[in-house]
Amino acid sequence: MNRIPSSELVLNPDNSLYHLNLHPENIADTILTVGDPERVPRISKYFDRIELKVSKREYVTHTGYYGGKRLTVMSTGMGTDNIEVLMMELDALVNVDLVNRVAKPEQRSLNIIRVGTSGSLQPDIKVGDFLVSDYAVGLDALMFFYNLPNSPEEQQVAALLQEAAELPFTPYVVRGSQRLLEQVGHDMVRGNTLTSPGFYAPQGRRVRASLRLPRLIENLNQFRFLGDRRLTNFEMETAGYYAMGRILGHEVLSVNCILANRIENIFASNPDELVEKMIPIVLDRV
Ligand SMILES: O=P(O)(O)O[C@H]1O[C@H](CO)[C@@H](O)[C@H]1O
Ligand SMILES: O=c1cc[nH]c(=O)[nH]1
16 A cells, blocks of 8 residues: 655644644544634533644634534634645544555545535525535635546536636536535525635625626626526635545535625624524534
């Protein structure tokens, strides 16, 4: 079996993973992820017992028990570049023999649920709604570096969207875990999420800099695919999760608390309160 060099999979002097600072025994099979490091204690405060707290850079990890079930909650910071590091290192924790530096013969699959925030692209999806992402569309460049297995439908949607939204690149389209979607999001708004490589121009926001794609929001709002499916919301990580989950063999779902309505030009005045309502709902279902 091929030995993975120490320059490719980097460990700290205590043999923890380079960025996450974690050992294999530190994580549960079900992991809730959040962007904001301050959201980690807002979730783990519901745990009956916390067995581990570790942090490095934007990666803050708490592992503990909720209703008898072992759970990990981790922060990632913003953007799919952070999700690539997270997913590769989580996968290494469960699927690489870190002592002998070889892939384990049996692959383990994690359940990873993003508990995030998002901006709606449709007038009927309101601030305060909870939305689960069925398909995700990546507007970032991460998948130019991996071989993402795509269905013919996903490839077709990517090509149609490139044309309809006048994008100077081909986006990637990838579906999330249907099992987790039913388990966690059965009564939430079912949406299709755009993952942008930024909060401002890549989500059509204009402050001082002029936009290269001034019709972005209008084009995305009107796009229909695979029957009458719509694009519903903007955020900055989901497509990276879904793509890396598919590549590495993990189940991934993105749950979004809607904080903005970009068609009605509204942003929540109480974002923390809205997110707070979503946390126990997700915890009870994972
Ligand atoms: O609230 P989180 O989980 O960070 O998610 C959203 O909020 C951030 C932008 O404000 C981006 O990370 C976006 O994806
Ligand atoms: O509009 C929004 C709100 C939250 N997060 C985003 O990325 N965009």
